[in-house]
Amino acid sequence: MAxxxxxxxxxxxFYCLPPRKLALAEGDEVPNLMSSHxxxxxxxxxxxxCCCGHLLGPKGGVYRLNDLLSSVSSGTSQxxxxxxxxxxxxxxxxxxxxxxxxxxxxxxxxxxxxxxxxLLLGYDLSYYWAHRCLHVVHAGWxxxxxxxxxxxxxxxxxxxxxxxQPLMTCWFSLxxxxxxxxxxxxxxxxxxxxxxFWIHTELCGRLGLLEYVLNTPFHHRMHHRPPGNCNYAGVLxxxxxxxxxxxxxxxxxxxxxxxxxxxxxxxxxLNLQHWRKVMRMRISPPVWFPSFLQRAFTARAHHxxxxxxxxxxxxFQPISGGRSSWHLPKEPKRxxxxxxxxxxxxxxxxxxxxxxxxxxxxxxxDSSLSSGQKLFTAAAGLASLGALGSYLDTGAIDAAFMxxxxxxxxxxxxxxVPSKDNxxxx
Numbered sequence: 001m002a003x004x005x006x007x008x009x010x011x012x013x014f015y016c017l018p019p020r021k022l023a024l025a026e027g028d029e030v031p032n033l034m035s036s037h038x039x040x041x042x043x044x045x046x047x048x049x050c051c052c053g054h055l056l057g058p059k060g061g062v063y064r065l066n067d068l069l070s071s072v073s074s075g076t077s078q079x080x081x082x083x084x085x086x087x088x089x090x091x092x093x094x095x096x097x098x099x100x101x102x103x104x105x106x107x108x109x110x111x112x113x114x115x116x117x118x119l120l121l122g123y124d125l126s127y128y129w130a131h132r133c134l135h136v137v138h139a140g141w142x143x144x145x146x147x148x149x150x151x152x153x154x155x156x157x158x159x160x161x162x163x164x165q166p167l168m169t170c171w172f173s174l175x176x177x178x179x180x181x182x183x184x185x186x187x188x189x190x191x192x193x194x195x196x197f198w199i200h201t202e203l204c205g206r207l208g209l210l211e212y213v214l215n216t217p218f219h220h221r222m223h224h225r226p227p228g229n230c231n232y233a234g235v236l237x238x239x240x241x242x243x244x245x246x247x248x249x250x251x252x253x254x255x256x257x258x259x260x261x262x263x264x265x266x267x268x269x270l271n272l273q274h275w276r277k278v279m280r281m282r283i284s285p286p287v288w289f290p291s292f293l294q295r296a297f298t299a300r301a302h303h304x305x306x307x308x309x310x311x312x313x314x315x316f317q318p319i320s321g322g323r324s325s326w327h328l329p330k331e332p333k334r335x336x337x338x339x340x341x342x343x344x345x346x347x348x349x350x351x352x353x354x355x356x357x358x359x360x361x362x363x364x365x366d367s368s369l370s371s372g373q374k375l376f377t378a379a380a381g382l383a384s385l386g387a388l389g390s391y392l393d394t395g396a397i398d399a400a401f402m403x404x405x406x407x408x409x410x411x412x413x414x415x416x417v418p419s420k421d422n423x424x425x426x
Contacts (some may be wrong), residue, residue, distance in 0.1 A: 028183045038194055102179075127234040219231045227259055252323075255333035
């Protein structure tokens with residue numbers, strides 16, 4: 001049983017589930033791969049990376065507890081925020097609505113392999129353009145820059161996600177619903193996300209011929225090296241090579257994060273920091289155009305449109321100095337923000353605060369909760385994670401920490417108040 005679960009888990013993480021299993025037609029139940037395998041595989045693979053890192057020597061110790069907690073709390077914050085969004089409208093329902101208006105849908109049951117290939121390519125191409133746009137305009141970067149704030153590069157960095165990012169990117173894959181059922185698109189979107197977990201590691205060098213097709217740690221490390229406006233691929237690196245946004249790693253450096261690092265581990269602050277910069281931007285918009293929108297959609301990076309199929313088979317530049325691509329850098333290129341010095345009891349406080357946020361996320365998945373109860377539960381989780389961020393930065397039980405913790409307790413208590421929808425007999 002455990003071996004079957006592990007096999008299926010690896011299939012989810014590396015986009016290797018059988019095409020027939022992914023051929024979901026209208027009305028089929030969409031498996032939640034994140035809850036059934038994803039979350040457990042995240043922590044299992046992080047544990048393996050941590051052990052391997054320590055075996056490789058001092059630099060191989062690839063985790064710091066404060067950075068790790070900041071990453072996983074950012075991902076938890078995103079999921080809690082999405083629970084709030086779903087109370088209004090689930091963006092994934094747009095697929096079903098568009099597909100229903102078309103009056104026709106590809107027969108994924110009869111041609112599962114064709115559907116698998118088309119959705120792999122189609123969804124990944126839409127992700128490439130969505131990701132590229134997140135880097136080009138300030139509104140996109142404000143929602144995505146959270147992912148780039150980590151100064152360590154490890155598997156936990158993949159979990160460091162911006163709360164607003166899914167709302168910015170879901171529009172790019174909507175054309176797929178003109179042809180394919182919403183259920184098939186949704187399961188492929190999960191696999192595309194899960195695949196990108198393993199590429200966040202320093203412990204993997206170049207992988208030979210696979211580098212010409214797949215997105216790998218070799219490619220994605222350059223995306224996380226400032227300024228990072230390259231290698232936007234999700235699963236297939238061919239899009240970057242085709243559209244002229246690829247950059248090869250020719251030197252192994254411990255140099256990740258934003259060009260101007262943010263000095264905080266607080267997941268709430270990480271989501272707000274670039275929006276503040278947007279508000280401070282000085283521009284001269286037209287009188288008829290709201291200044292905030294002008295700021296939000298001002299370009300921050302520029303790419304010429306290119307189409308260069310000749311680059312698809314172009315060899316990659318070698319690592320400088322004749323070194324192996326598997327050689328780990330010895331020292332970081334710049335000092336890393338380390339927050340407060342945490343003793344044993346401080347670490348217990350941090351783990352308890354994260355546990356509060358994670359428990360709130362698990363409770364939000366309870367279908368028996370009313371909308372009001374989910375609202376209070378998500379708010380409690382976000383407040384608990386905010387308290388964690390404050391403690392990671394200061395190590396002090398100060399007014400900010402106590403306010404967020406009190407808010408968390410009050411919201412969680414409010415979430416247990418029965419509503420009219422779920423009171424017995426009504």
